[in-house]
Amino acid sequence: MSNLTKEPVNEKLNRGLKIGNIQLDFPIVQAALSGYSDWPMRVIAKRLGAPYTICEVMLDKFLVEIKDERKKNKHFLHISDEEHPVGGQLMGAEPEQFSLGAARLVKAGYDIIDINFGCPVKKVLGRCRGGFHLSQPDVALEIVRRTRDIVPDEIPVTVKMRRGIDDTQESRDNFFEILDGAFDIGIAAITIHGRTVEQRYIGPSRWEFLREVKEHVGDKVILGSGDLFTPHDCFNMIEQTGIDGVTVARGAIGNPWIFQQCRALAAGKPLPLPPTLFEQAAIIREHYDLADQLYGPRAGSLMRKFGIKYASLHPNFKEVRDAFVRVREKSECFEVLAQYYAVDMPGKYPGNDIHKAQSSCTPG
Numbered sequence: 001m002s003n004l005t006k007e008p009v010n011e012k013l014n015r016g017l018k019i020g021n022i023q024l025d026f027p028i029v030q031a032a033l034s035g036y037s038d039w040p041m042r043v044i045a046k047r048l049g050a051p052y053t054i055c056e057v058m059l060d061k062f063l064v065e066i067k068d069e070r071k072k073n074k075h076f077l078h079i080s081d082e083e084h085p086v087g088g089q090l091m092g093a094e095p096e097q098f099s100l101g102a103a104r105l106v107k108a109g110y111d112i113i114d115i116n117f118g119c120p121v122k123k124v125l126g127r128c129r130g131g132f133h134l135s136q137p138d139v140a141l142e143i144v145r146r147t148r149d150i151v152p153d154e155i156p157v158t159v160k161m162r163r164g165i166d167d168t169q170e171s172r173d174n175f176f177e178i179l180d181g182a183f184d185i186g187i188a189a190i191t192i193h194g195r196t197v198e199q200r201y202i203g204p205s206r207w208e209f210l211r212e213v214k215e216h217v218g219d220k221v222i223l224g225s226g227d228l229f230t231p232h233d234c235f236n237m238i239e240q241t242g243i244d245g246v247t248v249a250r251g252a253i254g255n256p257w258i259f260q261q262c263r264a265l266a267a268g269k270p271l272p273l274p275p276t277l278f279e280q281a282a283i284i285r286e287h288y289d290l291a292d293q294l295y296g297p298r299a300g301s302l303m304r305k306f307g308i309k310y311a312s313l314h315p316n317f318k319e320v321r322d323a324f325v326r327v328r329e330k331s332e333c334f335e336v337l338a339q340y341y342a343v344d345m346p347g348k349y350p351g352n353d354i355h356k357a358q359s360s361c362t363p364g
Contacts (some may be wrong), residue, residue, distance in 0.1 A: 009235065009238055009239045012027055012238055012244065012245070013026070013027065013235075013238075013266040014266075015027075016051070017029070017051075017052075017221070017223075017244055017245040018221070019052075019112060019156050019158060019188050019189045019221060020112070020155075020156025020157075020188035020189075021154060021156065022052075022085050022111060022112065022156060024051040024052050024085070024245075025051055026049070026051045026259075026262070026263060026266070027223075027238070027244060027245030027246065028050075028051075028234050028245060028246055028248065028259060028262045029050055029051060029052040029053065029054075029223075029245065029246070029247050029248070030042065030045045030050045030052070030053040030054065030247065030248055030249075030252050030259070031054060031191075031225060031247035031248060031249035031252070032054035032055060032056055032057050032087070032089040032114065032116070032160070032249075033056055033249055033250070033252070033253065034056050034057050035056060035305075036056060036253055036305070036306075037053060037054060037055055037056045038055070038056060038075060038078075038294070039055075039075065039078045039079070039080065039083070039290065039294055040287055040290035040291045040294060041053075041253075041256075041287070041306070042055065042083050042086060043080065043082065043083055043290055044256045044283060044286065044287050044290070045252060045256045045259060046082065046083050047082075047256075047286075048256040048257055048259050048260045048283075049259035049260040049262070049263045050252075050256070050259040052085050052086070052087065052112075053083065053086055053087070054086070054087035054088070054089050054112075054114055054247075055076075055086065055087065055088050055089060055110070056089070057089045057090070057091045057116050058076060058088070058089065058090060058091070058101070058105070059090075059091055059092060059101070060090055060091070060092030060093075060094075060097045060098045060100065060101030060102075062076075062101075063090070063100075063101040063104040063105065075294045075295060077104075077105075077108040078294060079108065079109045079110065084111055085111035085112060086110055086111055086112075087110060087111065087112040087113070087114045087158070088105035088108065088110030088112070088113055088114065089114040089115075089116050089160070090102055090105060090113065090114065090115060090116060090147075091116040092143075093132075095139065095142040095143045095145075095146045096146065098115075098143045098146065098147060099143075099146035099147050099149070099150040100150070102115075102147045102150055102151055102157075103150050103151070106151055106152065106155060110155075111155065111156075112155065112156045112157070112158055112188075113147065113151050113155060113156075113157045113158070114157075114158045114159070114160055114191075115143065115144060115147060115157065115158070115159045115160065116160050117133045117134055117140060117159060117160060117161045117162075117178070132197075133178075134161065134162065134164055134165050134171070134174055134175060134178065134197060135165050135171070135174060136174075137174050137177040137178050137181065140178045141177075141178060141181040141182065141185065144157075144159065144178075144181070144182045144185050144187060145185050148185050148186050148187065156188035156189070157186070157187055157188060158187060158188055158189045158190065158191065159178075159182050159187055159189075159190045159191070160190075160191045160193070160225075161175070161178065161179070161190060161191070161192055161193070162192070162193045162194075162195055162196055162197050163175060163192060163193070163194055163195065163196055163206065163209045164196050164197070165196060165197045165198060166196050166197070166198040167196060167198075171196070176216070179213065179216075179217070180217075183217065183220050188221065189220075189221035189222070189223060189244075190220075190221070190222055190223070191222075191223040191224070191225055191247050192209070192210055192213055192222060192223070192224060192225065192243075193205065193224075193225040193226045194206040194207055194209055194210055194224070194225070194226040194227075195226055204227060205225075205226025205227040207224070207226075207227075207237055207240055207241050208240075208241075210222070210224045210237070210241040210243055211240065211241040211242055211243075213243075214241055214242045214243050214244075215242070221244045221245075222243045222244055223243060223244060223245045223246060223247050224237045224238075224241060224243045224245075224246045224247070225246065225247045225249060226249075228246055228247075228248045228249070228251045229250070229251035229350060229351065230251070230258070230349070230350075231258065231261045231262045231265050231271065233251070234246050234248065234258075234262055235262070235265070235266075251350075253306070253309045254306060254308075254309025254310040254311070254312055254313070254350070255309075255312070255313060255350050256283065257272075257274070257275050260272065273346065273347075274313055274346065274347040274348050274349050275313060275347045276344050276345065276346055276347055277314065277340075277341045277343070277344050277345050277346075277347060278341070278344040279347070280310060280313055280314065280341065280347055281337050281341035283310075284306075284307065284310055284333075284337060284341075285334075285337065287303070287306060288303055288330070288333060288334075291303050292330070299330065300327060300328055300329040300330045300331075300332065300333060301327075301328050301329075303327065303333055304324055304325065304327045304328070304333075307324030307327055307333060307336065308321050308324045308325060310324075311323075311324055312350045312351070313347045313348055313349070313350060314340065314341075314347065314348070315345065315346070315347070315348055316340065317348075319340070320336070320340045323336045323339070323340065324336055
């Protein structure tokens with residue numbers, strides 16, 4: 001990383017991040033991750049240094065209709081004291097129902113309500129949700145307005161966007177209409193993913209667009225998202241674009257240590273070594289215990305997808321990944337740990353990008 005000693009970067013890292021009336025001590029947070037950022041994942045991230053996490057996106061219709069007494073649904077709204085502040089992310093099509101869903105997230109105890117205008121999944125777009133709203137500024141801003149009106153003033157409302165539906169001029173104009181309108185309504189912060197909806201996750205995220213957005217909005221709070229897999233990426237995005245913070249999404253799945261590593265570097269310490277196999281196994285067991293508390297017998301099959309991601313830090317990645325693929329029950333998960341994590345040895349950074357991480361992530 002070039003010039004991490006530049007004053008603006010260090011100032012931002014030391015100042016933390018303010019979202020409405022909520023002050024975070026660090027500007028690198030965990031994003032909402034559909035199918036992943038449930039209570040166990042959020043708690044693990046928090047324990048390893050994430051100052052703020054956001055739950056997996058929930059549909060407004062589901063939230064309006066969900067019954068508190070239905071045990072099979074209780075995990076969607078589960079929050080514990082240790083994870084505050086925590087954000088609840090919402091997605092939907094119709095403004096009135098959207099606002100009612102936001103009210104349900106407030107009732108559940110979420111500290112920040114996040115509006116999803118960024119999801120690029122085809123079935124979501126086909127139902128006029130997520131990133132689809134970037135094509136209809138009037139509806140998008142009505143959702144923002146109704147949500148801000150129904151959510152108590154002391155609870156910040158934020159928005160997640162992509163840089164547009166596509167790269168046409170019309171899409172660009174719509175983006176800035178929504179961006180400016182949302183801030184005028186009273187949105188506390190906006191997260192921008194540097195890809196278009198059309199791109200989904202293909203091709204690079206355009207960080208230069210984030211710089212343009214930050215220059216456009218001035219002192220309003222902008223967070224960045226897209227292609228954040230190492231501490232190097234997180235610091236580079238802040239340095240190159242001037243944004244106020246970043247939200248780590250896919251880079252946090254199976255690697256919650258990324259927050260711990262970012263904090264160490266920001267404090268002027270060397271990049272921590274990747275977690276050893278014993279350290280990895282301890283967190284996997286801790287994660288499983290949390291999942292067991294929340295899901296009961298279903299925890300085994302649900303933990304399989306996390307085990308597959310945790311395997312990326314193991315020196316025998318492919319073999320361990322394949323072993324986790326076969327996990328269906330608790331005993332099978334712990335058999336994998338007994339077989340592949342019984343002898344301590346150094347782990348590796350995801351993607352084995354050790355030299356890049358060590359040489360590029362050292363703030364002065």
